[in-house]
Amino acid sequence: MSSLAVEHKAINLGQGFPDFPMNEQLVELVSKSMRNGNNQYVHMCGLPALRESIAAKCNRLYQANINPDTEITITPGGTYALYTAFTAILQPGDEVILFEPAYDSYIPNITINGGIPVPVSLNATDYCINWETVKAKVNNKTRAIIINSPHNPTGAVLSEYDIEQLRSIVTGTNIIIISDEVYEHLIFDDKPHLSMLKYPDLQERSFVCFSFGKTYHCTGWKLGYCMAPEPMMKEFRKVHQFNCFTCNSPVQYALAAFLKDEQQYLQLGKQIQKKRDYFAENMKQTKFTAIPSYGSYFQLYSYKDISDEPEYDFAVRLTKEAGVATIPVSSFYMKPENNQVIRFCFAKKEATLEEAINRLVKFG
């Protein structure tokens, strides 16, 4: 959809990246770090000072007790962290339960490791998890469950009820949780982020994956990290050592310092919520119907009142005729479902959102 957006000079509300500038202070810290000569390999598991800053942050936010030496590895982004976690645990024939619509890397990550993806569709009105369906899919081949909160593409977030249900399924089994928490700070309406790190009984069986790209609006930097208990992290590092070995060093030095300023990430939810609200308010002028978003960069909209075309055809036509690129939600399913819903990324400057909405009003 991004290539199509470029071809048709469309506003790209498809791909999840901000078009507003990132924090100048962080850019300055990276430049300084390079000028100070921090340009050589750092420790395979990540710069120790950065791992210490991350552990301090997570221990404070989630009352966790993470050991920075043995339980954190810095990775080139969240996607790589997820891939490495799957590769560390999967044997051919292992089953992995995932929720659809799902971030597009999960299924290829499972199948390339010989695993079998077991998709469970989220309820297409509010995108909640039907735990009875999950329970029916669990068997002795279930190796892992992957969860993602706040959720891409729907903006749904897990509740305490979901945590209870997850707990009731995994307790007493060897099931591992892979928790994709890259939107940890992009959460709205004062909802708390229910990280796996908050629950010792769940944390002890979880790989928890994060992305600095999402937290600091620098998706192109591709830096993230994974946390897991020591025995699981040992396996993770065996894969990491011969795949990536070590990540970009100047950025790690800069982030080790920048992460100490908690306001930078604590105010993020409110900042992005303003964009969600601005977008939602102005979209009322169109015939699209909003599906609530509680987190992430995204909001889904139904176009049932505009057309009955399949999602892919509609999204292509919207790009070409209205000049606004979006993502058909059907592309987040193994077997595409057509619910006449597309995904918009609202993490954009107000001027970008305003122009996109003007175009959508004319189109509708």
Ligand code: PMP
């Ligand atoms: N998980 C989800 C749900 C995402 O949306 C993304 C980014 N699009 C990632 C992981 C990966 O983040 P990164 O760019 O750090 O690889």
